[in-house]
Amino acid sequence: VYEESVDPKVRAMGCGSARMGAAFDLQAGEMLRWRRKPPRGYVLYMQIGLAAAVDSGHPKGPAAWQRWLDRANPRDPNRSPEWSILPRSLYPRQR
Incomplete structure:
Protein backbone atom coordinates (compact mmCIF):
# COMPACT_ATOMS: atom_id res chain seq x y z
CA VAL A 1 0.00 0.00 0.00
CA MET A 31 5.22 12.44 12.06
CA LEU A 32 2.29 13.72 10.07
CA ARG A 33 -0.83 14.03 12.18
CA TRP A 34 -4.49 14.12 11.43
CA ARG A 35 -6.19 16.67 13.65
CA ARG A 36 -9.64 15.18 13.75
CA LYS A 37 -12.20 14.69 16.44
CA PRO A 38 -12.38 11.97 17.45
CA PRO A 39 -8.66 11.47 16.82
CA ARG A 40 -7.77 8.75 14.36
CA GLY A 41 -5.38 8.08 11.54
CA TYR A 42 -2.08 6.53 10.66
CA VAL A 43 -0.16 7.79 13.69
CA LEU A 44 -2.62 6.24 16.14
CA TYR A 45 -2.88 2.98 14.23
CA MET A 46 0.92 2.81 14.06
CA GLN A 47 1.08 2.85 17.86
CA ILE A 48 -1.19 -0.20 18.05
CA GLY A 49 0.91 -2.08 15.50
CA LEU A 50 4.17 -1.25 17.23
CA ALA A 51 2.83 -2.34 20.61
CA ALA A 52 1.76 -5.64 19.04
CA ALA A 53 5.18 -6.05 17.40
CA VAL A 54 6.89 -5.71 20.77
CA ASP A 55 4.56 -8.17 22.49
CA SER A 56 4.81 -10.67 19.64
CA GLY A 57 8.51 -11.06 20.32
CA HIS A 58 9.61 -9.66 16.96
CA PRO A 59 13.36 -8.97 17.29
CA LYS A 60 13.03 -5.40 15.98
CA GLY A 61 9.90 -4.60 18.00
CA PRO A 62 11.59 -2.94 21.00
CA ALA A 63 13.81 -0.76 18.78
CA ALA A 64 10.78 0.30 16.72
CA TRP A 65 8.88 1.15 19.91
CA GLN A 66 11.82 3.23 21.18
CA ARG A 67 11.98 5.12 17.89
CA TRP A 68 8.26 5.79 18.27
CA LEU A 69 8.81 7.18 21.78
CA ASP A 70 11.69 9.37 20.59
CA ARG A 71 9.80 11.01 17.71
CA ALA A 72 9.84 14.79 17.45
CA ASN A 73 6.14 15.37 18.12
CA PRO A 74 4.78 12.83 20.61
CA ARG A 75 1.04 12.89 21.19
CA ASP A 76 -0.29 13.97 24.58
CA PRO A 77 -1.80 10.74 25.97
CA ASN A 78 -4.11 12.72 28.24
CA ARG A 79 -6.00 14.18 25.27
CA SER A 80 -7.27 10.79 24.06
CA PRO A 81 -6.36 8.13 26.62
CA GLU A 82 -8.34 5.47 24.74
CA TRP A 83 -5.52 5.52 22.15
CA SER A 84 -2.71 5.15 24.70
CA ILE A 85 -2.02 1.51 23.87
CA LEU A 86 1.28 0.22 25.25
CA PRO A 87 3.18 -3.05 24.89
CA ARG A 88 2.16 -5.08 27.92
CA SER A 89 5.56 -6.77 28.05
CA LEU A 90 7.33 -3.43 28.58
CA TYR A 91 4.82 -1.92 30.99
CA PRO A 92 3.58 -4.69 33.29
CA ARG A 93 0.49 -3.93 35.30
CA GLN A 94 1.20 -2.86 38.86
CA ARG A 95 -0.63 -4.84 41.52
Missing part, protein backbone atom coordinates in the same frame (compact mmCIF):
# COMPACT_ATOMS: atom_id res chain seq x y z
CA TYR A 2 2.79 2.43 0.94
CA GLU A 3 4.66 1.92 -2.32
CA GLU A 4 1.47 2.33 -4.34
CA SER A 5 0.28 5.45 -2.51
CA VAL A 6 3.49 7.46 -1.97
CA ASP A 7 5.39 9.10 -4.79
CA PRO A 8 8.76 7.37 -5.43
CA LYS A 9 10.55 10.72 -5.02
CA VAL A 10 9.16 11.02 -1.50
CA ARG A 11 9.96 7.38 -0.64
CA ALA A 12 13.58 7.95 -1.70
CA MET A 13 14.01 10.73 0.87
CA GLY A 14 14.34 8.40 3.85
CA CYS A 15 11.76 8.08 6.59
CA GLY A 16 12.27 10.69 9.30
CA SER A 17 15.02 12.49 7.37
CA ALA A 18 15.48 16.25 7.29
CA ARG A 19 14.82 16.10 3.56
CA MET A 20 11.46 14.40 4.04
CA GLY A 21 10.60 16.83 6.83
CA ALA A 22 11.29 19.78 4.55
CA ALA A 23 9.11 18.27 1.82
CA PHE A 24 6.15 18.14 4.23
CA ASP A 25 7.02 21.26 6.27
CA LEU A 26 7.87 19.13 9.32
CA GLN A 27 10.87 18.76 11.61
CA ALA A 28 13.17 15.80 11.01
CA GLY A 29 11.61 12.85 12.85
CA GLU A 30 8.21 14.51 13.18
Whole structure:
Protein backbone atom coordinates (compact mmCIF):
# COMPACT_ATOMS: atom_id res chain seq x y z
CA VAL A 1 0.00 0.00 0.00
CA TYR A 2 2.79 2.43 0.94
CA GLU A 3 4.66 1.92 -2.32
CA GLU A 4 1.47 2.33 -4.34
CA SER A 5 0.28 5.45 -2.51
CA VAL A 6 3.49 7.46 -1.97
CA ASP A 7 5.39 9.10 -4.79
CA PRO A 8 8.76 7.37 -5.43
CA LYS A 9 10.55 10.72 -5.02
CA VAL A 10 9.16 11.02 -1.50
CA ARG A 11 9.96 7.38 -0.64
CA ALA A 12 13.58 7.95 -1.70
CA MET A 13 14.01 10.73 0.87
CA GLY A 14 14.34 8.40 3.85
CA CYS A 15 11.76 8.08 6.59
CA GLY A 16 12.27 10.69 9.30
CA SER A 17 15.02 12.49 7.37
CA ALA A 18 15.48 16.25 7.29
CA ARG A 19 14.82 16.10 3.56
CA MET A 20 11.46 14.40 4.04
CA GLY A 21 10.60 16.83 6.83
CA ALA A 22 11.29 19.78 4.55
CA ALA A 23 9.11 18.27 1.82
CA PHE A 24 6.15 18.14 4.23
CA ASP A 25 7.02 21.26 6.27
CA LEU A 26 7.87 19.13 9.32
CA GLN A 27 10.87 18.76 11.61
CA ALA A 28 13.17 15.80 11.01
CA GLY A 29 11.61 12.85 12.85
CA GLU A 30 8.21 14.51 13.18
CA MET A 31 5.22 12.44 12.06
CA LEU A 32 2.29 13.72 10.07
CA ARG A 33 -0.83 14.03 12.18
CA TRP A 34 -4.49 14.12 11.43
CA ARG A 35 -6.19 16.67 13.65
CA ARG A 36 -9.64 15.18 13.75
CA LYS A 37 -12.20 14.69 16.44
CA PRO A 38 -12.38 11.97 17.45
CA PRO A 39 -8.66 11.47 16.82
CA ARG A 40 -7.77 8.75 14.36
CA GLY A 41 -5.38 8.08 11.54
CA TYR A 42 -2.08 6.53 10.66
CA VAL A 43 -0.16 7.79 13.69
CA LEU A 44 -2.62 6.24 16.14
CA TYR A 45 -2.88 2.98 14.23
CA MET A 46 0.92 2.81 14.06
CA GLN A 47 1.08 2.85 17.86
CA ILE A 48 -1.19 -0.20 18.05
CA GLY A 49 0.91 -2.08 15.50
CA LEU A 50 4.17 -1.25 17.23
CA ALA A 51 2.83 -2.34 20.61
CA ALA A 52 1.76 -5.64 19.04
CA ALA A 53 5.18 -6.05 17.40
CA VAL A 54 6.89 -5.71 20.77
CA ASP A 55 4.56 -8.17 22.49
CA SER A 56 4.81 -10.67 19.64
CA GLY A 57 8.51 -11.06 20.32
CA HIS A 58 9.61 -9.66 16.96
CA PRO A 59 13.36 -8.97 17.29
CA LYS A 60 13.03 -5.40 15.98
CA GLY A 61 9.90 -4.60 18.00
CA PRO A 62 11.59 -2.94 21.00
CA ALA A 63 13.81 -0.76 18.78
CA ALA A 64 10.78 0.30 16.72
CA TRP A 65 8.88 1.15 19.91
CA GLN A 66 11.82 3.23 21.18
CA ARG A 67 11.98 5.12 17.89
CA TRP A 68 8.26 5.79 18.27
CA LEU A 69 8.81 7.18 21.78
CA ASP A 70 11.69 9.37 20.59
CA ARG A 71 9.80 11.01 17.71
CA ALA A 72 9.84 14.79 17.45
CA ASN A 73 6.14 15.37 18.12
CA PRO A 74 4.78 12.83 20.61
CA ARG A 75 1.04 12.89 21.19
CA ASP A 76 -0.29 13.97 24.58
CA PRO A 77 -1.80 10.74 25.97
CA ASN A 78 -4.11 12.72 28.24
CA ARG A 79 -6.00 14.18 25.27
CA SER A 80 -7.27 10.79 24.06
CA PRO A 81 -6.36 8.13 26.62
CA GLU A 82 -8.34 5.47 24.74
CA TRP A 83 -5.52 5.52 22.15
CA SER A 84 -2.71 5.15 24.70
CA ILE A 85 -2.02 1.51 23.87
CA LEU A 86 1.28 0.22 25.25
CA PRO A 87 3.18 -3.05 24.89
CA ARG A 88 2.16 -5.08 27.92
CA SER A 89 5.56 -6.77 28.05
CA LEU A 90 7.33 -3.43 28.58
CA TYR A 91 4.82 -1.92 30.99
CA PRO A 92 3.58 -4.69 33.29
CA ARG A 93 0.49 -3.93 35.30
CA GLN A 94 1.20 -2.86 38.86
CA ARG A 95 -0.63 -4.84 41.52
